[in-house]
Amino acid sequence: MASMRDIKRRKESIQSTSQITKAMKLVSTVRFQKAKTKAEEAKPYFDHMYEAVTSMLAKSEKLTHPYLQAGTSEKKAFIVITSNRGLAGGYNSNITKLITKGGYKKEDAVIYAVGRKGKETLDRMGYKIAKDYSEAINSPIYKDAQEIGAEVLRAFSENEVGEIYLVYTVFKNTVTHIPTIMKLLPVSSDSFEKEEQKENSDRLTLMNYEPEADEALGIIIPKYINSLIYGALMEALASENGARMQAMDSATNNAEEMISDLSLKYNRARQSSITQELTEIVAGASAID
C-alpha cells in the first residue's frame, strides 16, 4: 500500500484539477447559454432564406445557372468549423474524422479552416490549408460569414474547386450535437423539389422576379451561402460550448470519484499505521516486563 504522504499528495493534486474543471464547466455553461440564444435568434433568418431559395429553385428547373452545376475541377473545398481551444471532449476530432475517413482524396481536398484545432490536425496529416479564419469562431459576426462566403465563391467561379462542402457540428439540443458534412455548391435542386412542389405549386406560378429570375438567383445564392455559413458558425459555437460543458462535467465527476476513493485509501493507511504503532508499543512494553 502506498504511503500516507503519497496518497495525500495525489489527493491534493486531483482536488486542484477538479477545481479547474469545475470552474471551466461554469464558464462554458455561461458561454453555452449565450451561444444558444444567439443561435436561436439567428434561426428565423435561415428558415426564411431556405424557404425563399427552395421555392425559387423549384420554379426554375430549367435554369442553367453556374451555381447549380458542378465545376469541372476535381478539387473539393471544405469549410471546416472547429474550435480554437481544446478540452471539449471529442468535439474537434469528430469533425476532422468526417474528412479523413469520409472517402475524400487527400490531394483533392482544399481546406478553409475556421478554428485552430481542426486546422492543426489536418495540417499535420498533410491536407492543403487554403485559408485560415480561426479568429472568426471566437465570436462570429455576419461579416465573417460574408468573407468566407466571398472567398469560396470566388474559388468556385474561377474553377479552382468544383464543389464546396461545409463541415460543422449541428446543434440539435443541449446534449445532442451531430457532426455533419453538407454540400453548399452546386446547389442541388432535386433535394428540395419534392416537399416544396406540393404546398407551393400555386404560389410559384404567381411569383414574379425583378430582375429576371436567373439574375436574381445570381444575387440571392451568395446570400444564401453566407447565411448557411453564418448559421453553421453559430451552431458550431453552441455545440462547442455544449461539448466542453459535458466534458468538464464528467471530468469533475471522475475527479470526485477518485477523491473519495483516495480518501478511503488514506484513512485505511492511517489506521494501519496507528495499529502498527500500538502493536509496537505494546510489544515494547511487554519486553520490559
Added chain:
Amino acid sequence: MADNKYFMVKVISPDRIFYEGEADLLELKTTEGDIGILAGHIPLTTIVAPGVMKITKDGEAKEAALHEGFIEILGDKVIVLAESCEWPDEIDKNRANEARIRAERRLSGGNGEVNYSRAEMALKKSLIRIELADKYPR
C-alpha cells in the same frame, strides 16, 4: 384582399427579428428603383438596394436604414431578409462619417487595387446612415 388595407411586414436580419407588425404602406429601394408596397401587391421577389425603408401604418411612419438583402412579397405578407438593417437611434454617426471619408478616399485614390463596387457600396451605406441620423437627432 382589397377590403383589407393592412398587411404583415416581417423584417428579419441574421441576428434578430428586426420588425414584425402590420402596415398599410411599405416603401423601400430595390436594385430596379424605389417601390411602394400596398396591401394586395402581386407576388414579387426583388433585391434590396441600400436605402431608407419606411413602414407606415395609419399615417404613423417608422424609418430604418436597410442596406442589403432581398424581399419577398406574398400577397398579404411581406418578408424582408436584410443582411444589415438598423433604426435611426442605433446609428453611430461618427462611425458612418469615418466610413464615408474612407470610402471617398478609396474611390478618388484610384490605384488599381481598389475594389470600386465595394467602395461605392460602403459610401452609399454611410450616406444613408448619415442622412437618417441627421433626420432623427438624438
